[in-house]
Amino acid sequence: MAEVAPWSQGTKPATAATVEPPQVPARPTTAPLPPPPPLPVPEPVVVAPRPVAKTETRAALLVPLSGPQAAVGQALANAAQLALFEIADSRFRLLPLDTRGTAEGAAQAMAQALSQEADIVLGPVFSFEVKAVTPQAQEHRLPVLAFSTDRTIAGGGIYALGYLPGPQVARVIGFARSQGRWHVAVLARADDYGRAVAESAREAAAAQGADLVAVEYYDPAQPDFASAVRRLAAARTAQRPIDAVLIADDGPRLRSLAGLVTSEFGAGAAPRLLGTLLWDDIRLRAEPSLAGGWYPAPPAASHEAFEQRYVKAFGPMPANVPALLAGIAYDSTALAALLARQGKGDYSPAALQSPVGFLGAGGLFRLTPAGLAERGLAIREITPQGAREIAPAPDTF
Template identity: 30%
Template sequence: MFAFLKRARKFLKGATLGLASFALFACEPTGLSTGPSITPGAPVPVALLIPKGSSDSGDALLAQSLENAAKLAIADLQGVQIDLRIYPTAGRADTAHGAAIQAVNEGAKIILGPVFAEAANSAAKAVANRDVNVLAFSNNTNIAGGNLFVLGATFDNTADRLVGYAKRNAKDQIMVVHADNASGQIGRNAILSAISRQHATAAGTIGYEFSQQGVIAATSQIKLTADQNQANAIFLTSDTSGALPLLTQLLPEAGLSPATTQYMGLTRWDIPSQTLELPGVQGGWFAMPDPSLNQQFQTRYAQTYGGLPHPIGGLAYDGIAAIGALVKAGKRDALTTGALTQGAGFQGVNGIFRLRADGTNERGLAVATIRDKKVVIIDPAPSRFGGAGF
């Protein structure tokens, strides 16, 4: 059970990193296009690489959720036949490498998965010379590019959405507070890049040792820097299983009142739901997928399988959504990089999304806040690219 920590308690070690229709808003391939040809009207072999066979019980549950979501998506397709083939990776990079080769040898025209960055990178490299693209469930943009696309929500996407919203609402003197670990530094860089792109102002960055004492020790420096740089917003990279509960308690106590300083988060502040009870997160901003679409997916999933999907289970549904929409267009080059990266994007159970030529993605996110311990959407997710937040 999630523990809400007071100052004297142990610091939690954080973790790192109808339904929505299958809509293809446009299908105009862009740039140099590589990938396999398909036979229009015939079943399309799609390989699904999941961490099935892992000794980790969490991986087993994740694998089942991804498989279920993909099958649910296929059942919702109209006019498209997907021949889904499941390949266990046990969560291992070497197994994913072999599974990708086997899948392509057996006719796969595109690979959906794996989840973990090392495994996804290994799978993509294994089939790079076979002209097959990989849509991984990872959110690690360091592995993206070439024939590898990441479907997971990225720090860059979230940072852009929140910084853009903050700037439009006169909260454009943004200070970044991050853990001095890999995840925190990646988050910091994403926020600083977003500040630059959105023409906001960087009002300082403060790192802290990833420990309870580290957070406590950094509090006075955070307050001093915020005052010196006239910060009117503080962007936190921490999540609810890490430093977020402690930071949102200590910083207001130090004098950075939420009434004048807007708190923002790079991670979901509504997961787990107990986080909503924290006094310090009230009024904070964070980004999330379109909640109405996601709720429809969860309800449909529960009705079909008797339980809720894993938080990233919807990525498998979205992957099939993109593949199905492209195949439905009836073109032989439907699964090439040019088709996958067409600019208008796709619609799935997490809202609109599109794949970029560099292998990253852009997702239409809502901006949410917490009021009276409940999530309130203050800026809805866009329904098309080019709208709010883009």
């Protein structure tokens, strides 16, 4: 506010009579000015919403919930739910998505997983499904814990959690070597599985100081395997006897091959028979030619405990669903839930590939940088009363 000056001394204010009226200028005769242009309306200011921090970790479970493999998918979903109940906290969410058991269905389920902001993918089951989801997973850097036994799908953030033949072969040959069975031969199917077994046997023998005397292949579609067994027996010498034969097969072919080996070598000189997880069949306990055979398997205590908990929660597992496969679904979900609790959903390679490993339905396991599952396996021996565990699984890697 302007300051009013005080009156000066000796001066009086002017009276109304002496004040001259102001001269009012005449109005202009020109045309009025046009109104000013309207002020520009400012653009609305858009305030971007602040990002909302995720309050939960999401795992997409890709399994066939419809189609011919629906029973398998439902059993795997049940096993995953069991792990969810036992391991997860409220911040972990499982998203079951239907692959329909096809490559196209798996790709669509993967797209759904991405749209629902999944942090990790559990499954799919079949190798062709895994190959169908791999491009999307790798593009978005989403880790996949597949239930496949196909090692060719592994790598680049894709993990094969299935029980691969390599570690099984290495475990049983190593055990045979520890029991004085140095000279090993292999009877393998002439297919991808048989060739993988044979190559694993070569690697295991070289690494563990065993002598791989011979590898013989046979056509699994032919009914007679006698010629392959004869060739195998002919490969032995006095310096290189065969005291263990690995037969990587199951069912009627395994029974036939085991009987032929016993007959060709003679009952008194028959080598110890070795197998893979294909031997984990309750029906084999009645086969005399397999009595005393050794094969690798998950530790009985942990796997049987898982099966009992499954039956209590969901009833008997379908006959066409291998319990080992359901255990893999449990293990993958338990791993994802555990990391969600411990590391707030950290599924980086460093977290997934913890060198100490994890404990699951199948015992101790860990994921390798190559994308494979390394497992601690026990050794079982076939007896007329059933398979019994004769060598425990390791407690640590």
